[in-house]
Amino acid sequence: MPSQGTIGDRVRGLRLSRRMSQAQLAGPDLSDSYVSLIESGKRTPTPVVARLLAERLGCTTEFLLHGIEPRQRIDTELGLRHAELELLHGDPGVAADRFGEIIKVAGEENAMLAAHARFGRARALELQGRLGPAVEAFEWLRREAVAHPERLADLPLAVALSRCYQNAGDMLRARDLAVHALAEVESLPLAYGELAVELAACLVEAPTADEASMAYVRHVLAVNGVRRAVNRSAEIHALWQASVAAADGDDSALAVRLADDAIATGRPARMASQLALVATHWARQTALAGGPLDEAGRLATCAGEVFSAFPERAREHVTSLIVLARIQLESGDAAGAASLAGTALGMLDGRGGAVAATAHLVLARIAADHGRGDVAGALDAARRALGDLPYELSSPDREAARVWRVLGDLYGEVGADEQRxxxxxxxxxxxGVREAMVGVTVDRALVR
Structure with a gap:
């Protein structure tokens, strides 16, 4: 049975395969000229006419309108659910491939399904760190959203693109998109749900977040709360496997239901983890800006409690402990800050990187300000944690840049000008800057 092209293509293909004339298909109810207009794409049949034509052509109305049979449609819906589960709880690479297969099956005659699959594939590319292809895919979808707003919403695409551009180092484009998205959510108004939290994450991580942005972030944290969530990974995977088994047994309807249950089961933990990330960044920004330390400390503590329930979130847990250590140091509790920094380093178990370096910098600050420990030793440990590998121009690392800058500040304070x-x-x-020449002193303001 032909399934390619438009409704008109399917009507004509089926008519010819049944050796019917346009007049025979029209019968007593329609005119042959009207059938001709449908086949040429100049008219779209109403639901009543579509049912009538489907009866005479010996196919389902679903096939005539969408180019896909009911069973095919539910199988495609199931494919979307399983690709989403792979994206959220499995392998983003496998998810990208599965979304790609759905795009091919759905085709242009099933534009809504294809649009959902294209969005899922773009998200999978982003999670793989393939930011160039992800941005290209999201930008294409934004153009489609303008042309076909009934298929795609612009807001999730703007938020996703802002996040991608920010990770790629294009802060101007990221900020413009975030401001656009913020104006849209404030007009709704929208402060609950995954989309609002995703936008808050984009806004709080921006290096030039303004008062309006931070006010929205604080509002999202206040209305949603940063609450502990139960780790239900085993339950999610059990439901997922049950869905696969139901699909293998040709019970697609049950398979879709079980896949929906698996996705819904994971939603509270996803929300809690995302809110905890937002809380961690907000607490750090607030502490740096001299804001209310009590609130910042509470949020950092809540974030750490959330992350502690998920072994795969160990790095975020360590980050929240370091942020809390810095807040305690700002509050005058040097002993508490040193204890938290030590705990964080113990959890890292000798691994390097910007997170470990930040913990060493907290210990260096404690040593410098309170005489507790070896300043030079802590600074050198931070430098070793950051490593000596060169950075690629195509992938700027903002977090590493920030930590190197703080390290330079502290080296300057202890008079180590060469290291600074x-x-x-x-x-x-x-x-991502290579302009500094050998022998030229770099002002720390340039790297803020």
């Missing part, structure tokens, strides 16, 4: 200059240079490299 080297640290500032590494900050520029991590930010």
């Amino acid at each position: 200059t080297a640290a500032y240079r590494r900050a520029l490299e991590a930010a």
